[in-house]
Each structure stands twice: as C-alpha cells, then as structure tokens.
Amino acid sequence: MVSAGWVLLILLFPDAVGVPVRAKCTLSGYHHHGYYKDGDHIIGGFIPLTKPPSRANHNFHTAPELSERLHSLEFKSYPHMLALIHAVEEVNKNPRLLPNVSLGFHIYNAIFEDETALAGLWGLLSETGQTVPNYRCGGRGGSKIVAVIEGPTADHASRIATALGPYRYPQFSYGHLDPESRQKVQFPSLYGMVPSESSLLASIARLIRHFDWRWVGLITSDDGRGKRTVETLRKEINKAGGCVAFTWLLTEYERYGPKQIRLLDDVQRSSANVTVLHGTRMYVEAFGMVLSWPRVHLKGLVWILTSQDEFPSETKFSSLKAFDRALVLVGQKRPIPGFEPFLQRIKPRNYQGDMYIKAFWQQVHKCLWRYTSWKPRCTGEENITTNKVREHKLLSPTWGYGIYNAVYAIAHALHALVSERPLGSTKDSQAWQLLSFLNKAHFSNPAGDDIFFDRDGNVVASYEIRNWIFSPEGSLGVVPVGSIQPRAPLGQGLVINENRIRWNRRFEQRPQSVCSQSCPPGFRKKHRQGEAACCFDCIPCRAGEIANQTNMERCLQCPDDQYPNEGRDKCIPKAVTFLTYQDPLGVTLASLALSFSLLTISVLGLFVKHRNTPIVKANNRDLSYILLVSLLTCGLCSLIFIGRPGKLTCLLRQTVFGVAFAVAISSVLAKTITVVLAFKATQVGHGLRRWLRPGVSNSIVFWGTLVQVILCSIWLGSSPPFPEYNTQSEVGKIVIQCNEGSVGIFYGVLGYLGLLAMISFTVAFLARKLPDAFNEAKHITFSMVTFCCVWVSFIPTYLSAQGKKAIAIEIFSILASSMGILACIFTPKVYIILLRPDRNSKQFLKKK
Structure with missing residues (x-):
C-alpha cells in the first residue's frame, strides 16, 4: 500500500503525469545529495545503506559521526552498492558495449521513511540537490536519468513504482516483488531482477x-x-x-505457544513425510x-x-x-565476474563521496580508525584479499547479482537505442524510450547467463x-x-x-510421502468418503476389465475380441472356437449320432426284410418305414450342429431338425390313431372303417408336417438364423455359433412338436388297455413321455448354457428323444422278430 505521504505529494502536484518540466534551478550541493558519478546517462540507485534511525537525517545531507555510521550501516546492503559501481565501471570499459557513451550513477540511501525517501526520489528526478517535484533542473540537454534500480523489499518497489509510474522511468527491483505489483498494466515500467x-x-x-x-504439508x-x-x-x-496434507499460517514473530503446539501435533500425527516451509x-x-x-x-x-534469500x-x-x-x-x-579484483582495488581515498566506506572498512578488516589497544588501527591501505572475500559472509561473489544484471540490461537497451540512430545523439533521449528495447532484450551477461524478461517483466x-x-x-x-x-x-x-542428496537418517533411501500406497496394475482407486483425493483404497478390476497402469481412477474394458490376463493388467486376444469333430465333446456326440443312425438303419433293414411278417404288417408297415426314416434323419441332422457354423449350416440346423421331428411325431400320432380305429371299427360296415384306409394315416403325417414346414418358412423368410461371434460365453474364447434369429419362432417350432407329442401321448394313453397283440399304445405312451421329458428339461438347460455347451445340449436332446422313440416303439418288435419268431405268426396273433 502507498503511504499517506506519497499520496499527499501526488495530490499536491497533479501535473506530474509526464516528463518533468525543465526549469532554472540552482545546482548547488548536487554532489552532496547522494553518492554521484557523472556520465552521459545516469542510473539512479535506491539502496538501504543504513538501518532506520531514530531521526531521519541520514540521506547524505549531513555526514553522521563515524561511530553512528558504523552502528547503523546495513552491512548486507552495502555490497549491493559496490556491485552497482562495479557493473557501471565494467560497462564503461567495454569497447563493444555503448562505445563513446558513458554511464554514471546517483545512489541514494533508501531508508524509506517517507520524508527522506521522497526527498531523495524528487531530488533524483529534478537532477539537483533541491527537491522540486515535477521539474527537471539539471543538465543542458535531455534528462540524464535513464533508469532506477531499487530494493530489496516489495514495499520499496511498490512505493517507487507508484511515484515513477507517470514518468515511465524504467525501474529495476533486485528484491522480491509482491504479485500485486506485477500487474503490467498498472506498473508497465517495473522490471524484477529476481524470478517471480x-x-x-x-x-x-x-x-x-x-x-x-x-502427500505434502505446507507451512507459510x-x-x-x-x-x-x-x-x-x-x-x-x-x-x-x-x-496438501495440512496447512498452517504463522507469523515470523510468533514464538513457542499453543498455536505452534497444535501445529507440531498435526505434523507429528500426519502421515506426510514431506513439509514445505515457505x-x-x-x-x-x-x-x-x-x-x-x-x-x-x-x-x-x-x-x-x-x-530466496541467501x-x-x-x-x-x-x-x-x-x-x-x-x-x-x-x-x-x-559469481559476478571481476568482483573480487574490484573489491581488492577499493581504497577509502578513492571514494571520498561515500561516507559509509570507512564503517565498511572497519567491518571487513576488523580495525578501528581511532587508536585502541584491543584492535589495530585502520590505515586505509589494507588489502581485501581473496581469503577475506571468501571468509566474509557479506562479500560473497554472488551478492548483488540482480543489480549487476540490471545495469547490463540498461546498457544493452541503450546500446540498441544507439544502434537504431547511429548518426544522432542519444543524450536527448527520454527514459521511456528504453521500455520497448527492454521488453525485447535478450543478451548474455559476462557470467555466461542468458538474461531476458517474461511478459510480466520478471527476469x-x-x-x-x-x-x-x-x-x-x-x-x-x-x-x-x-x-x-x-x-x-x-x-x-x-x-x-540424487546420489549427492543425503536424506534424513530415518530414511534409508529416497523417502516416500503418500496418504495411500499406489494401486498396482489390476486394481483401481476408490476414494475414501470425506478425505483428500490422495487418500483411497485399492479394489480389483471386475471381470472383463483391466488396469494397465498404477493409480488408475477406473478400469478399462477389454475389447470384445480380447480378455484380461490373470493379473488383469493387460488384454489378451481370444482364441476362436466352436464345436469341432476334434473336440472330445464333438467326437463323443458325433459317435453317438452315427451309432444311433446305424442302429436305425439296422432296424429299418430288419423291417424291410420281414415286411411280410404279421408283426410288421399288423402295426402299419408304411408308417413304421416313415417313422424309421424320420428318426434316421433326426440322428443325422445332429451332425450339422458340429463344425464351423456357416450361413447354410445355420439355416439347415433348426429347420431340418424341426421338420424331421414333425414327421416322426406325426407318424407316431398316425400309428396311435390307426390302432384306436382298428379296435373301434371291428364290425363290417362300421362307420369308422373308412378311416382305416392307408391314405388317411399318410394324410395325418402330411398335414402334421405341413404346419411345421409353414412355420419354418416364415422363420427363414422373416428372421433367419445366421452365424455370429459370441465373445461372452467362454472366458478367453470367441465362440462361433448360430444366432437363432427370431427366438419366438424357434420356441414356436419346439412348442408345435410338444403339441403333437401331447396329442399322441393322450390318444395312446386312452388306448393303453386294448389287446396286447395289436396294441402299440403302451409303447407309444412311453415314447412320448420320454420325448416330453427330454425337451421339457432341454429348455431351461439350453437357456442357462452358453457357447459350445448349448450346442451340445441340443444335440444330446435330439439324440436322446430320437433314441427314446426308437427304443420304446421298436424294441418289442425287434425282440419278437429276432428272438421269438414263434410269436410272429397269424395263429399266435389271433390267439392273443
């Protein structure tokens, strides 16, 4: 904040909005008002050379006593002034930088009590020992002041920037700047020589x-x-x-007390091993x-x-x-190049205008200018040796590096201005003209560092x-x-x-500081309710997901053609699979299908061979042939389900199966009706005898099959089955299978077969007490019970199975139901034909 004295001064001189007006003023006492060296261009310096005194009279107006100077000298700031003097001398000796142009300086003791600071600032701008605000009294040509260097506090910088802002003098601060002072719009001519x-x-x-x-603690x-x-x-x-694990704000003047105790307790309890103290x-x-x-x-x-302090x-x-x-x-x-030789050349006799050099001399050489018995007397001829420079804590070669760079920045900006107007004079140039060159300045200083400013004016x-x-x-x-x-x-x-770092003895290697240990690959983070984002638990990824890095927020879903490995940290391509003839399950089912087919063919051949025997003729020989052929077709159609599914095989699988079973069940129904009619129409001329003609039973088979054919035609026409890749049924595998297309029609086909089976079962059950010799009703009843049990069990099992298992269940159901019909209906007849030929005669049948 700008103090009241500064604001009052600006209010008293409202015209101070540009370059100070040149006026006739006396120049008497100019060399007394600060430490001065003449040149074509003057660099102003505001350096706090003394501590704030009890009375504000130490601004080079009158020389205080030596003892008072020694007591009040700010030893850590005095080398800053020496760095400025050394840099100016070095630039003046450089023939390639500002040739034929000399730099001078005017250094003020910036105690920064308002009165003394204002006097020095306005005296600098007036170019005279007199304080004449908004007037330039010195020089015959243009203003000699080209820039101001000040420091080391942010308060100093903001106060000077407020006063100098209207005049656009380039201002260089070698101390830390408050972020609010870095507003380029408000302070366009303020440059920071310390990084922001x-x-x-x-x-x-x-x-x-x-x-x-x-997981870091923060104290500031x-x-x-x-x-x-x-x-x-x-x-x-x-x-x-x-x-941030915890945050504490403390003033530097607070001592050990309750607030510090609470802070230390927090630090002790915290799991953070790293704390930032700013x-x-x-x-x-x-x-x-x-x-x-x-x-x-x-x-x-x-x-x-x-x-950032040393x-x-x-x-x-x-x-x-x-x-x-x-x-x-x-x-x-x-280290400032040439600073040590410069310090070694310093003699008090060469700096008569510097009233504090003797106090500095006593401090460095540990002597006194007056005679004492406990310290040697200063002669002014002592040498500041290299050892003294290295041993003295205030004579570090790096001390004043920011001021050194500021002088070179001003020199390079002036050099660019000179280069732009080689035939003209820069002595009448105004300070504000350097700003554009400073903003573009980029040079290497004698120490080898690249110096340039960012858009906010910070080096x-x-x-x-x-x-x-x-x-x-x-x-x-x-x-x-x-x-x-x-x-x-x-x-x-x-x-x-890192090999050079020596950590706290508590840590054997590079320390860790985390609220929660990192989640390894295969796990994801689950944040704890109400705690910081760095505090979390690790939970494993779900099935089908991976985490391929540490500390992942969420797991990644594997593509459909890949699956997670055991560690769930990467996706592995799935193997393409289907029910093959090389598969043990496929071999087993194919063997069962072929065995059943051979058995059916054997029964069919046996019936054809004994086609004229009473047992074959008595049970409707043609229907028996149709039934056996349809069962053979059912057995062989199960082979279509084995092998790589294609468009044709997917179309044939369910349709051939549905039609073949429709023929088989219709044949069974026709046989059942024929048996019932045969026993009900025993009298000659009975009305039911006309239904015993061979064409009637064939019609039953035809119409029963036709309905199934129509259903399958609608299925193939509207939503036919097609091959698809099933990526979910088996872990790590892609199963090639047939999609049934319209699931409703598929279960309609199965339902129709069930309806035919229920009708056959009902009719056969009602005719079960007819004479045994001609009666197949009992056998048909058992066959339909077997058929229904198989397919009723099939539906829930099929729905719960996936991939190859579902195909195997359907094949097994086809074979089991076909085997049940073949066994229940034809086993008694085969037994009589092969083992009891004596019963295969008309006399025996009539007797029964």
Whole structure:
C-alpha cells in the first residue's frame, strides 16, 4: 500500500503525469545529495545503506559521526552498492558495449521513511540537490536519468513504482516483488531482477512431482503473501497429482505457544513425510527456533525450504539445525565476474563521496580508525584479499547479482537505442524510450547467463537445489544437487543428482510421502468418503476389465475380441472356437449320432426284410418305414450342429431338425390313431372303417408336417438364423455359433412338436388297455413321455448354457428323444422278430 505521504505529494502536484518540466534551478550541493558519478546517462540507485534511525537525517545531507555510521550501516546492503559501481565501471570499459557513451550513477540511501525517501526520489528526478517535484533542473540537454534500480523489499518497489509510474522511468527491483505489483498494466515500467514467486512455486511443484511425493504439508506466513502461496501451491501440487496434507499460517514473530503446539501435533500425527516451509530468511530462522525447543521431538521429515534469500554457508546457525538434510530452493546466482579484483582495488581515498566506506572498512578488516589497544588501527591501505572475500559472509561473489544484471540490461537497451540512430545523439533521449528495447532484450551477461524478461517483466532464471547438511559441531554445509528451469516444458528443465542428496537418517533411501500406497496394475482407486483425493483404497478390476497402469481412477474394458490376463493388467486376444469333430465333446456326440443312425438303419433293414411278417404288417408297415426314416434323419441332422457354423449350416440346423421331428411325431400320432380305429371299427360296415384306409394315416403325417414346414418358412423368410461371434460365453474364447434369429419362432417350432407329442401321448394313453397283440399304445405312451421329458428339461438347460455347451445340449436332446422313440416303439418288435419268431405268426396273433 502507498503511504499517506506519497499520496499527499501526488495530490499536491497533479501535473506530474509526464516528463518533468525543465526549469532554472540552482545546482548547488548536487554532489552532496547522494553518492554521484557523472556520465552521459545516469542510473539512479535506491539502496538501504543504513538501518532506520531514530531521526531521519541520514540521506547524505549531513555526514553522521563515524561511530553512528558504523552502528547503523546495513552491512548486507552495502555490497549491493559496490556491485552497482562495479557493473557501471565494467560497462564503461567495454569497447563493444555503448562505445563513446558513458554511464554514471546517483545512489541514494533508501531508508524509506517517507520524508527522506521522497526527498531523495524528487531530488533524483529534478537532477539537483533541491527537491522540486515535477521539474527537471539539471543538465543542458535531455534528462540524464535513464533508469532506477531499487530494493530489496516489495514495499520499496511498490512505493517507487507508484511515484515513477507517470514518468515511465524504467525501474529495476533486485528484491522480491509482491504479485500485486506485477500487474503490467498498472506498473508497465517495473522490471524484477529476481524470478517471480509464481515461478518459485512452480519449481516446488516440479520438485515434488519428480520425487513422486503425493502427500505434502505446507507451512507459510500468515499474511497476504502466505495465503496466495497456499492457494497457488495447492493448485500446483494438485495439478501434479498430489494433495496438501495440512496447512498452517504463522507469523515470523510468533514464538513457542499453543498455536505452534497444535501445529507440531498435526505434523507429528500426519502421515506426510514431506513439509514445505515457505517464507523469508527471518521466517525460516524463527520457525527453526520453535523446532529447536528441547520439548519438541518431531519424526524425521524432508523439509523443502523456499526462501530466496541467501543463507551463508559454513556458519554455525543453531536455529537452522532442525532443518538438517533439508532441500532448499534459491534463485540461481553466479559469481559476478571481476568482483573480487574490484573489491581488492577499493581504497577509502578513492571514494571520498561515500561516507559509509570507512564503517565498511572497519567491518571487513576488523580495525578501528581511532587508536585502541584491543584492535589495530585502520590505515586505509589494507588489502581485501581473496581469503577475506571468501571468509566474509557479506562479500560473497554472488551478492548483488540482480543489480549487476540490471545495469547490463540498461546498457544493452541503450546500446540498441544507439544502434537504431547511429548518426544522432542519444543524450536527448527520454527514459521511456528504453521500455520497448527492454521488453525485447535478450543478451548474455559476462557470467555466461542468458538474461531476458517474461511478459510480466520478471527476469527468467533458474533455481538451484541445495542440500543442507549440518556437521556434528553445528556448521552448516551447503551441497548443490541440481537446478530447475520453471518455464521449461513439463518433463524438462529439472537436473538433479540424487546420489549427492543425503536424506534424513530415518530414511534409508529416497523417502516416500503418500496418504495411500499406489494401486498396482489390476486394481483401481476408490476414494475414501470425506478425505483428500490422495487418500483411497485399492479394489480389483471386475471381470472383463483391466488396469494397465498404477493409480488408475477406473478400469478399462477389454475389447470384445480380447480378455484380461490373470493379473488383469493387460488384454489378451481370444482364441476362436466352436464345436469341432476334434473336440472330445464333438467326437463323443458325433459317435453317438452315427451309432444311433446305424442302429436305425439296422432296424429299418430288419423291417424291410420281414415286411411280410404279421408283426410288421399288423402295426402299419408304411408308417413304421416313415417313422424309421424320420428318426434316421433326426440322428443325422445332429451332425450339422458340429463344425464351423456357416450361413447354410445355420439355416439347415433348426429347420431340418424341426421338420424331421414333425414327421416322426406325426407318424407316431398316425400309428396311435390307426390302432384306436382298428379296435373301434371291428364290425363290417362300421362307420369308422373308412378311416382305416392307408391314405388317411399318410394324410395325418402330411398335414402334421405341413404346419411345421409353414412355420419354418416364415422363420427363414422373416428372421433367419445366421452365424455370429459370441465373445461372452467362454472366458478367453470367441465362440462361433448360430444366432437363432427370431427366438419366438424357434420356441414356436419346439412348442408345435410338444403339441403333437401331447396329442399322441393322450390318444395312446386312452388306448393303453386294448389287446396286447395289436396294441402299440403302451409303447407309444412311453415314447412320448420320454420325448416330453427330454425337451421339457432341454429348455431351461439350453437357456442357462452358453457357447459350445448349448450346442451340445441340443444335440444330446435330439439324440436322446430320437433314441427314446426308437427304443420304446421298436424294441418289442425287434425282440419278437429276432428272438421269438414263434410269436410272429397269424395263429399266435389271433390267439392273443
């Protein structure tokens, strides 16, 4: 938020909507108002060189006492100023970059109490020591100020961006920017030299995805940034297939208390082995102090720390010991080229305008400018050796890398502007003209990094993955283990050496962090009611389904021509099958059919041979021949059911069977009626004797068969049987079978045969007490009982069977019913003909 002082100033000067107006102002004291070096183009710098004092008088207006400077000097920010000075000097010495054009700088101490900060900002824009808002007082040509570098906090950036926005000065922030400050429409000239927080959170999600951690805890700061972090990181983790096990928001100022106790209890009870701690360096250190309390004994965890601030290495930090073996993501920084030689050349006499260099000198060389007995006296000629640079925690060669890149971005944009107008002068150029070149800037800095900005104005950079390892003495060792390019395509941009990572001692190998173990192939996930999506049970796939990957949400149905293997993790092609003559069942049924046919032929031959004997003639010889031929046809038609079904065989199977049995049952009915009429019309001239003519019995057979022929003709004409592939009847097999077409007509054919059989049974049953010698009624009764029992049993059995079994049941029913008729009707006659020829005579028949 913009403070009241800033808003008031803007309200007082409503004309501040463009380039400051040039006016005549005195230039006295210009070199006193900040640390200044002249050049063709000036880079403004707002760096907090001191801590906020009790009174705001440290903005280079008057020089404070050395002791006060030493006490208030912000040592971690002073190298930032040195990095800016070094970068400007390096650019000016480069003959290929901005030839014949020099860069200068004007650095202000950005304590950022409103009054002092406003004074410095408007003084910079006015180009004079006087604060004249909306007026440019310095320079004879165009404005020398081309860009402003500031930092390190988001508040600093937003305040300066609000004031500089109307003037379109390019602004470079080397600190972390609030996501709200990254609205390009509101702040079109603001550029971030630190990767955006969204890219950091995306990098965390990539790291979690790489290790397949699906159950992660999240702890962050209790402020607007922390809440946005929770929302963003939850989406990123969910997108990667994971879930957030618990979320806690804590301020960095909270100490060990009830809220922390509840948090630690949640962490201890949770099955998550990975916890993300996101916040500033101070926040991480404060939470580490909570974990360091003697009463806190957490189980071994994998901590992911995401602070972009530098943590000095090889230093004792008792508050960070709780994060031993943690993985830390930091913005990748390279050593600034030539920074060490630059530091070694620094002498206080060469920087007379820098009132804080002596305080810095005392800190680095551990000396005092005044005489004391406990420390050596500073001479100003001491050398900052390589060892001192490496040992001093604030002189890291990577410190100020963002400022270094900002200077080079400004230089390359100016170089592009110079190249566009080679014959003209750039000294009268306006700062806003650099924006189009900055948006398109893409260059390699002297360290070898590619520098360019994304559409939101953030520098695109990678993150370094570090492994913290504390020694028994408490010294922090930092081991680089990889890097992440957050904007690389998914599956790329992550380079990590897992062999270098040392995990928490609780884990012998790469740790897992899941709410539920992965469902193996062959199983699918069933989510638990009321729990996170990562908490589920594994249930096996149903019949006909497979799961060929782990953690599948649903099983896949195998195609009709395939079936699941035993593990239900892949589909196997089904074997094509049908009832063949090579099949044991087919061989058995074919043998029975041939045996029955041979037996029927034998009986028929026996009857033909003894056709003139009384036993053959007495029972209507012609009907016996018709019945035997029809039974032979029934036996042989069962062979059509064996073999690969085709169009012709499917058409013939049921129709031949239905017509053949219709002839057989009609013949039996005709024989039964003939027997009844023979005994009822014994007197000469009886009215029933005319029905005993041979043509009557043949008519019964004809009309009984004709009805069945008509039914079969309708069947073949309307919905004939056809071959089909049955993929469901047998597991792992495709059965080629005949589809009956019209099921209604099929059962109508069977029903008609049943009707004929019931009529024959009824007539035969009523005639069962007639004289035995001429009476076949008893035998016909038994044959029809057998026939009906077989086919009544057939229907439910056929309906419950599938594939080859259904075909086998129908063949068996055909043979069984045919055998029953043959056995019941013809066995007594064959017995008399072959074994009791004495009974096969007229005298014996008359006697009976």
